[in-house]
Amino acid sequence: MIIIDEETIFRIIQERKPASVALNGPEGMIPKVQDTAVKIMNRFGIPAYVIADTTWGSCDINSNGAKVLSAEILFNVGHTITMQNFGDNVVMIDAFDDITFDSVAEKCAAMLREKTISLVTDSQHLNQIDKVREILQDRGVTVKVGKGMGQLNDGQVFGCEFYPASQIKDQVDANVFMGQSNFHAAGLALSTNKPTFILDPYFNEVRDVTEFAQKLQRKATLAIYKAAEAKTFGVIVGLKEGQMSKTAALKFKRELEKEGKQVQLFALTDITNERLRNLKGIDAFIQVACPRISTDNEFDKPVLSTPQANALLKVLRNESIDGYLQIPHWL
Numbered sequence: 001m002i003i004i005d006e007e008t009i010f011r012i013i014q015e016r017k018p019a020s021v022a023l024n025g026p027e028g029m030i031p032k033v034q035d036t037a038v039k040i041m042n043r044f045g046i047p048a049y050v051i052a053d054t055t056w057g058s059c060d061i062n063s064n065g066a067k068v069l070s071a072e073i074l075f076n077v078g079h080t081i082t083m084q085n086f087g088d089n090v091v092m093i094d095a096f097d098d099i100t101f102d103s104v105a106e107k108c109a110a111m112l113r114e115k116t117i118s119l120v121t122d123s124q125h126l127n128q129i130d131k132v133r134e135i136l137q138d139r140g141v142t143v144k145v146g147k148g149m150g151q152l153n154d155g156q157v158f159g160c161e162f163y164p165a166s167q168i169k170d171q172v173d174a175n176v177f178m179g180q181s182n183f184h185a186a187g188l189a190l191s192t193n194k195p196t197f198i199l200d201p202y203f204n205e206v207r208d209v210t211e212f213a214q215k216l217q218r219k220a221t222l223a224i225y226k227a228a229e230a231k232t233f234g235v236i237v238g239l240k241e242g243q244m245s246k247t248a249a250l251k252f253k254r255e256l257e258k259e260g261k262q263v264q265l266f267a268l269t270d271i272t273n274e275r276l277r278n279l280k281g282i283d284a285f286i287q288v289a290c291p292r293i294s295t296d297n298e299f300d301k302p303v304l305s306t307p308q309a310n311a312l313l314k315v316l317r318n319e320s321i322d323g324y325l326q327i328p329h330w331l
Contacts, residue, residue, distance in 0.1 A: 059242025238289025
């Protein structure tokens, strides 16, 4: 069960006395966020808006939506980072899942005994990483937890950011990801080029996602070579506050034009196949908003992420693209 740190929310409301607040969080957490919003309204007698648009992380907190609502504080729930405050009116609120990993950790230990592993997880399970490390070590697995960097805590990964695992990838035999997210685990496998296993406490199973990750890489690489044949490119800037990489977009425009390509610039909040179908005369796209948009979704035309676009420029210059995804941050 997801447990939101409501005590911090209530304390901040008491201290700041806002006229209204807003809350948001990952899609699967919205029902719990609703419950918290109802408690706020009953306890403090102020409007508490649930911004129910999908939020993928600290790059996508929708503080602009909170400003439109005139909400004085936005509580972003469930994207634990090293900072509590994010911008002027955004407070990051922890939310942890209290499900136990004891049984599945024992299964993992039986599979990986005498191996050295990098133990990582997402925001919702950070509170249990020490306990799982202890279970694995007591049963013969050597466990390393990489140091956090930037917004990341020790042992934490985002969908596009893998510093703790990348730092120690040469010291381990495999990665073990605590949680259920193929999204996080596949990126982890690709960025480190290591066998990667999911410790899934919900189904009490250990899953190897290495082959799935390799399929994503083959698909991403095929898109690069298809894009190399394009004459006209659309370069897309994301309009979400943490995804507005105009500098990168303009760099790709300049570099592609040097290679004789025609380039148009676009901006989108949500980059989907349906929206791109409306843009005519474009052979391939580069989007600098979120790298996982390109690797995890299906498009009619090539839609490259920043690492893929850097690899594309190498292809156009007859250079090697080996290891283009084996980097700690895909932006």
